[in-house]
Amino acid sequence: MRAKRGNPNRFITQTHSRKEAPLPELPEVETVARGLRERILGKKIRSAKLRSPKHKTENPRNFSSLLTGKTVTDIERRGKHLLVHLSENKTLWCHLGMTGRFVEADSAYKLDKHDHAHFVFAKGKSYTALAFRDVRKFGHLRLVHTDELSTLPEIASLGPEPLTISSQDFVALFSARKRVIKPALLDQHILAGIGNIYADETLHAAGIHPQTRCMDIDKTTLQALHKIIQKTLKKAISSMGTTVDNYSGVNGEPGKFQSYLKVYGREGQPCHKCGAPIIREVIAGRSAHYCEICQSIR
Numbered sequence: 434m435r436a437k438r439g440n441p442n443r444f445i446t447q448t449h450s451r452k453e454a455p456l457p458e459l460p461e462v463e464t465v466a467r468g469l470r471e472r473i474l475g476k477k478i479r480s481a482k483l484r485s486p487k488h489k490t491e492n493p494r495n496f497s498s499l500l501t502g503k504t505v506t507d508i509e510r511r512g513k514h515l516l517v518h519l520s521e522n523k524t525l526w527c528h529l530g531m532t533g534r535f536v537e538a539d540s541a542y543k544l545d546k547h548d549h550a551h552f553v554f555a556k557g558k559s560y561t562a563l564a565f566r567d568v569r570k571f572g573h574l575r576l577v578h579t580d581e582l583s584t585l586p587e588i589a590s591l592g593p594e595p596l597t598i599s600s601q602d603f604v605a606l607f608s609a610r611k612r613v614i615k616p617a618l619l620d621q622h623i624l625a626g627i628g629n630i631y632a633d634e635t636l637h638a639a640g641i642h643p644q645t646r647c648m649d650i651d652k653t654t655l656q657a658l659h660k661i662i663q664k665t666l667k668k669a670i671s672s673m674g675t676t677v678d679n680y681s682g683v684n685g686e687p688g689k690f691q692s693y694l695k696v697y698g699r700e701g702q703p704c705h706k707c708g709a710p711i712i713r714e715v716i717a718g719r720s721a722h723y724c725e726i727c728q729s730i731r
């Protein structure tokens with residue numbers, strides 16, 4: 434596909450024919466975790482119903498009996514995973530997948546076929562009902578033993594958290610790798626929580642071409658990227674995430690970070706810094722959005 438602006442020959446690039454749906458990343462999952470903390474922390478599960486046993490949920494038969502009566506003791510986010518810790522050494526491990534979300538679902542709410550589970554939490558007179566809705570069914574809810582979490586491959590293999598890793602550790606994590614930076618940033622085993630939107634945005638802000646090999650990026654630039662990642666993720670969390678498709682917080686409100694996006698989803702539109710058209714190109718199987726002029730480090 435050819436970009437419409439600028440020298441056309443310069444911007445010929447291979448692109449996906451279909452548009453890639455964005456997935457909830459660290460800021461969106463953190464926003465959901467915060468919404469859940471506000472609503473259900475310290476409350477007891479009054480009822481838990483699994484409405485579609487075919488949804489990716491373990492313990493479908495005794496889901497209700499295992500959860501009912503447990504108290505929510507903590508809500509943790511690890512990478513893009515949500516961990517709702519319960520009393521009696523239980524954790525409800527949740528991944529939002531592509532379209533998973535928690536929605537407020539009190540008695541006036543009409544459940545539909547995409548609401549795979551329904552929960553009622555209560556403490557004294559404070560009552561919260563939530564449905565887990567997942568239209569595309571890539572998300573999951575699994576009940577696990579809390580003390581076995583660290584042995585679950587999906588959790589145990591996660592890399593460090595981008596918001597807490599030190600600059601020095603970040604540089605050490607990437608500087609020796611032969612891999613290209615874009616897929617390395619998306620690799621949850623290296624760093625947990627970053628997906629396509631924030632990888633594209635932070636590489637643009639750091640001036641790094643997405644096809645640059647990690648080992649070819651100098652230390653100062655990696656330090657700058659570390660700073661930009663932390664700043665961008667914090668700003669996105671304070672904006673309640675990015676809604677490009679259908680993500681929303683537990684309050685049902687869309688995020689606001691989409692208005693700050695500089696490259697993601699802006700294929701063919703002028704770069705805010707230099708005016709050149711933003712390119713969308715498939716790199717390691719995923720759409721990468723970048724500016725060829727501003728992202729010259731390679």
Ligand SMILES: [Zn+2]
Pocket residue numbers: 704705706707708709724725726727728
């Ligand atoms: Zn530019």
